[in-house]
Amino acid sequence: MSTDAIVAGPDEDEIGAALEAEGASVARLTGVVSRPALEEAGIVDADLYVLTDIGQATTIPIVCDLSEDVRTVVYARDTVPEFVKGQLDLAIDPQLMTAAIVADELTS
Template identity: 45%
Template sequence: MKVVLVGSDPNALTDALEAEGHTVTVADVGNRPGLEEAGIHEAEVYLLTEMSQATSIAVAKDLAPDLRVVVYAAGSLPDFASRQTDLVVDPDLLDAEAVAEEL
């Protein structure tokens, strides 16, 4: 599965995903050029690791409406972003390896 991860990766989620056989591309900033460069059009999962970039969910869904959106970050999403998100996971409750296995 192709995953586009947006944000920092302090929990080594990229390594865990790749260990499960997923292809991961990282975009530091979830704006349109960053997402397109990361291959959002071919991705199956959009994985956000920073709540401060929650507006990027709308951009990603606009570019690829069938994306599965997963947020792996502490905190809460704004209402507009939560309606477009399939799964929200707090890193304090589930480690990166468990998330990678479930995807």
């Protein structure tokens, strides 16, 4: 089964490429991520939402509102704000776990 993922934010640690290497279909969002951009990228049918920019943490509640089934992941070095912690499935620091390991876990 293929995983549909959306990676939002800069992808300096290459989580998008790692997900693709595991067979996931990846849509990428850069710049300010809005509800219409998420909808256009396919968030309603996505399996996975990976945020790499903590500055856009407000997208997590939007994603959760648009889809009950999507897994939400933050893959960033910065601390996750308190207001989204309850809606996150996973938060990982790229300095602690490589993109390849994370992608393998997220797609298995």
